[in-house]
Amino acid sequence: MGSVSPDAVSQYLKQTRELFGDELFLDQTPTSTKTEPKKMNPDLPSNIDGFYKQIHNCTRCALGDSRTEFVFGVGDPKASLVLVGEAPGEQEDLKGEPFVGRAGKLLDKILTAIDRSRQKDVYICNVLKCRPPKNRDPLPDEVAECEPYLIHQINLIQPKLIVALGRVAGKTLLNVDKPLKSMRGILHDYHGTPLIVTYHPAALLRNPNWKPETWKDFKWIRSIIDE
Numbered sequence: 597m598g599s600v601s602p603d604a605v606s607q608y609l610k611q612t613r614e615l616f617g618d619e620l621f622l623d624q625t626p627t628s629t630k631t632e633p634k635k636m637n638p639d640l641p642s643n644i645d646g647f648y649k650q651i652h653n654c655t656r657c658a659l660g661d662s663r664t665e666f667v668f669g670v671g672d673p674k675a676s677l678v679l680v681g682e683a684p685g686e687q688e689d690l691k692g693e694p695f696v697g698r699a700g701k702l703l704d705k706i707l708t709a710i711d712r713s714r715q716k717d718v719y720i721c722n723v724l725k726c727r728p729p730k731n732r733d734p735l736p737d738e739v740a741e742c743e744p745y746l747i748h749q750i751n752l753i754q755p756k757l758i759v760a761l762g763r764v765a766g767k768t769l770l771n772v773d774k775p776l777k778s779m780r781g782i783l784h785d786y787h788g789t790p791l792i793v794t795y796h797p798a799a800l801l802r803n804p805n806w807k808p809e810t811w812k813d814f815k816w817i818r819s820i821i822d823e
């Protein structure tokens with residue numbers, strides 16, 4: 597499992613505070629973001645392709661009947677960075693790939709700016725592998741059924757860092773009900789892997805004023821995965 601040493605994190609936080617002041621440290625209230633690890637099924641495949649083959653016809657929740665395409669994830673199976681959204685949208689459901697369309701193009705530009713891409717050191721997926729009707733938020737029972745798949749994907753990839761894209765992905769993975777603002781700027785933990793929450797690229801399309809804050813987050817992200 598990828599990890600970041602306490603000394604490295606401490607040094608990073610010190611440097612970041614010097615660069616950005618207290619802006620990233622406004623909410624230092626202890627959070628109940630730690631969730632108990634779920635037990636792994638010992639029969640799950642030990643590589644990403646085998647795992648896809650095993651679950652791509654899943655109907656463990658009702659979304660399996662309404663989806664067009666199963667959206668497993670794309671990218672480098674040994675990536676340092678795993679990006680996680682909440683669920684496929686309309687375009688993703690049609691193409692079977694996460695983060696396509698305008699938001700996906702913006703995400704690709706952000707990745708280029710940190711010298712990464714979908715094919716290079718990054719893996720992109722969602723909490724849910726099937727599209728909720730009308731892009732509604734994932735329901736708790738859907739998350740309960742689908743999240744073990746994400747956990748297994750992450751265990752196979754062993755990234756240094758997970759980035760939750762958007763409030764819904766952040767609160768779902770951290771099992772808290774908080775605004776995005778209070779989840780940003782904190783190095784959380786997701787089953788033993790550091791996790792950062794930042795803006796969803798679709799939100800940046802709606803509100804470009806959030807781009808500078810997002811860029812700060814991605815500079816932080818790069819400093820962690822470049823170590």
Ligand code: SF4
Nearest residue numbers: 654657660725726742
């Ligand atoms: S959302 Fe997840 S649990 Fe539900 S059918 Fe799709 S893959 Fe299975």
